[in-house]
Amino acid sequence: MRYLLFMGFGLLPATLLAQSDDAGRMPAIPLRPDSQQAWLRRPALPDTTQVKLLFSISKAYLQTDLDSARTYAARAAALARRTGFRWGLVRALNNLGAAYYYQSDLPGAQRTFEAELRAARRPGDQLYVGHAYLGLGNVASDLEDIAQSRRYYEQAREAYAACRPRNVRGELLVLHNLANSYLPGSEASGPPHREDLLRARRLAVQGLRLLNQPDSPLGTHLRLVLGTAQQLLGHPDSAAANWQHVLRVSRTHPDLQAQSEAWLHLAELVRAQGRLPLALARTEQATDLMRRVGELDVLSKALNLKAQLMAALHLPGAYDTLRSYTVLRDTLLRQASIAAVATAQARFAVAEQRTRIRQLEQQRRITELEAQHRTIRTRLGLGALGAGVLLLAGGSLGVYRRRQQRREAALRRQLAADLHDDVGGLLSRIALQTDLLQEGLGAPEQQQTQLAEVAGNSRLAVRQLNDVVWSLDASNDSVPNLLDRLRDYAHEVLVPTGRDVRFVADEAVGSSPVLAPPVRRGLYLIYKEALHNILKHAPHDATVTVTLHRDATGLHLAVVNDGPPAVVARDSGHGLRNMRERAAVLGGTTEAGPEAGGGFAVRVRVPG
Template sequence: MNRFLLRRALLLLLGMQLTAAAPVKGERNTPAIAPVASSERITAIAVQRTSQRRIDSLQALIDARPVLDTIKIMQVTRLAWEIQQRDVRAGLPVLRRALQMSHQLRCRDYEAEALLDLADCHILLGEYAAARHWLNQADAEFRRIHNIGGRIRYLGRMARIASQQGQYARALSYCFRVPASYDAGDTRRFYTSLQIQIGSTYRQLGELPTAERYLRHALKVALRHDYPDRLNLIYGELGEVCRQQGRWAQASRYYAQSMTISEKLHLAPEILGMEINLAEMDAQLGRNVGAMQRAYPVLWQAKKVLPLAVPRVLVLLARGNLNRGYADSAVLYAQKSLQASQLIHSQSGLQNASEVLAQAYAGLGQFARAYQAQQQFMVARDSLTGAEVSRRTAALQYRHQLREQQNKITLLTQQTRLQQQQQQLVRLRQQWQVALLVGVGALVALLAGVVFWLYRRRQAAREAALRTSLAADLHDDVGSLLTQISLQSTMLREGLYPPEQQRGHLDHMAETSRMAARQMSDVVWGIDARNDSFVSVLDRMRDHAHQVLPPAGLELDFFADPALLTASVPLNTRQAVYLIYKEALHNAVKHARASLVTVRLRLRGRQLELQVADDGCGGPVPAQPAGQGLRNMQARAAGVAGTVTYDTAGPGFRLVARLPLG
């Protein structure tokens, strides 16, 4: 698409350079168009004179460029276009040369454009079979290079051929193959051409409001995006619509606007077409002199530039001469129109020429020939009427089918839109669900993170407390014992004790060392992960009791609740209960003067209860315990949020410790 636009811009630039060339001696520049009076009327003569100067300049440029490249192809294509402004058929060999050069350079886009230009020439000549041949080849090339704009132009040319042959339904079918989505971007220009062709087809069908609606839409687009090569066609078609509606002033204004733009673009066929339309309108309004003044200079140009319009011009001249009383001239022009119509197979031309010929023969008194011409007129009219009815019927049927298809498309579009909305609703619902799940997941992850942080913080606090407790135990128990051993060993080394007391002090040091070892063993046992079960605690408690009580002459009554075997006891609670238990046995051995120690371990809800009782002397418990052992037990219980109570009401001494399990 972009290469086509670039090629078109280069061609226009080349044309501007040729226009700026020095004019031929004796000629002057083409004046601006002012379609006001007949003496200032624009014809294609000035365009053809300028075209001859351009042809000479282009031929010189081509001869001076020996290298075969894309620039030379564009120069040859431009030369063909300039020649067509003087003689359409004479441009065909030049276009074939451009096609051969494009094929030789393997430039598929230039080759496709050359094929399209060849088809345009044959359409102007009315050679529709040849035009279709070149169009099919151009379409194949456009397909190969994926040129959407080229394919749209192919469909527009096929529609024009069908319309000129009276196949209106087929013409509309070609146009409506292109969806409205192409009315944008690089394809807008070509889609606008289709809108013009649709308007022209509906005008020929007599559906003037529909034709005008399409043409007005195309006019709006062409004005907004500055498509002058479309504006001249739109104004010409709007002029035809207004002429068929009897709006003569508007028709004349539209024709003049079309001619002005066509003259600026150097388009001789379009200028001739507007001149012929104006001449026919003058004839319809009874201005025979004006019609003939327009028709005479157009005739010799139309034979080479617009051959399909020659029968119309000849009929205009025949009618004008007949109305002026020149029946013999009318016969001459009518016979030429009849022959030209037969050459291009134009039924409307045969009808008009036969009608004028019959009237002219009657005016000359040649009634036999007039009757023969009248019969020929009636045959052509009947044939044209039947064919026109068939064509209009086919076009109406196609329009009905098209409406049904459009209704189906509209229904399918609505259903598709509804399905898309439902799918979008489902997607939104899924997105909300995903967002909700993500939010819940994020919230759960946040809560889990907070819980984990609190857990780690609690664990860190527990570890810190455990380290503090271990440090205190080692410092208070083991440290004091080691200090005693150190002091006694120092005194023994310095000989501060008499010889008879040294053995006693050595025995005391040995006992203190054993106590320190037991204290260290208890600390290590308490933090060993292999002793996490309460079963190991019970075994340790029994072992300690058997190590301490029998040597002192005390018996043991030990009972543990079976539920404790599966209970989960925290480390701090486990250490506290064991150390309280040891301190209680130590007090019983040291102070109770008893014979039996009773130990009971029970579960009381979420608490562990330890009872240690003896049958000794007992005694009242002071409000503030003075002994180090009682204070240690209370401190250890308080460290795990537990309590220690004492009871001396019965025989002996009873200690009750309640420690939490969680």
């Protein structure tokens, strides 16, 4: 799969200049990067020519030196943006995004392709709109967001089709990646769904129909996908015909990668038919070609198949082949572990970026609200100057303003405290763990454990952030919404541990649904503290019963577990003391202690 994504970007630089108009034509310069750098140092060189030279140098370095390619592409983008040269900006951003992607910097690639998309949309440059969507699809695929990657691929396909002339090469690449996304990625992914296989076959056939020449080398990888889909659908003869076609075309137009994959597919096919000597001969063909290409993943599959066939034929070299396969497999496992850590870091970076965007959006809304308040105050002040009767209204406005300012200040303090207490510590822990993973000091098994801890802490941070948002949302100021949140939190933290949860609520709970925000928030925090104590002290087979009812004295919440008799908690325990203090602030009470029949109960009463 990674080869196919790399192949996608490999096609992009070859088409960059083909779609340019006369205004964007490259100057007549040497093709070698060192000669182009000499041209770049010429005095009085126009800015547009400098951008084109920087872009051309970065394109040349994409295949050999990614750091240099990124440096020159960034310089070209900065100069093009400063001078308003949009032709050079979109092309420089495309090269920069490809360099980020090749270096596995997925957040950087995503940001760059999004910037390319914005720049290409303004002049309606459909070619680079397609390139940007293709890059975003590849990033989403690497982040294992298959649904989003398919949406990006479809948008890239529409953009390529809208090019004049139509960009068939880009459409073929997108159709190939789309079809490949519906095929099973590995044996661990389980049996393929027939609907997915039919979609993959249909997309591959659509791509082949775009070709005017049946023997065009552009269709070889589509035929590989088509053959795989046909084999999994139970049509081995059709699959073999497509793979044989790939071999014929690849001999005329050399493509060692396509040849090796076709030989490997044909070997697996005849092996299933019991023709082991022929399968071994075809596997050796695939192995020899793959060693020349250097694609370790496919080479590992070929060596594994070769070892199995030699063992089945009782040939003496089976053990040596198996040992080569084992060494290569261990190398791939180490690479996969490193890639998994990088992907986890990329996901965290993307999630952190989205969190910052949400925070900026909240700040923008607060700023708009303050601007509205300032406008209202200004109008009321001008009206008060015209009539003395409005003096009283002006005084009322001042009281409202101070009250509103106090509310806003309290809301900001509460938001800052909740984010610092609930989310800040978790994010710091995640950052520390990812730094340790990036150093790669531990064994692969330890890295997997650390990676699981990063994922768990990330989910916990998202849960804490959801709690903060829920506690601040005024639309949740009702008893039914509080009851729904109690249920959700109990199922999130107790059910995965094996504990059973039951809820009991009387009809009076919903008779007067309005609930003051401090009461709702305080009662929810007491409830979280009670469940935390259950996780620490109650047995895993305990049944937890949560009761919520309302009477004339207020709102009553009881959290009871029926485990064996628990040791009475010390009065100095922070959890019980916090619950009592929170209830007292609300004007209520908290009672906690062991039950007569066993287990432990926390009962809370608050005004409501």
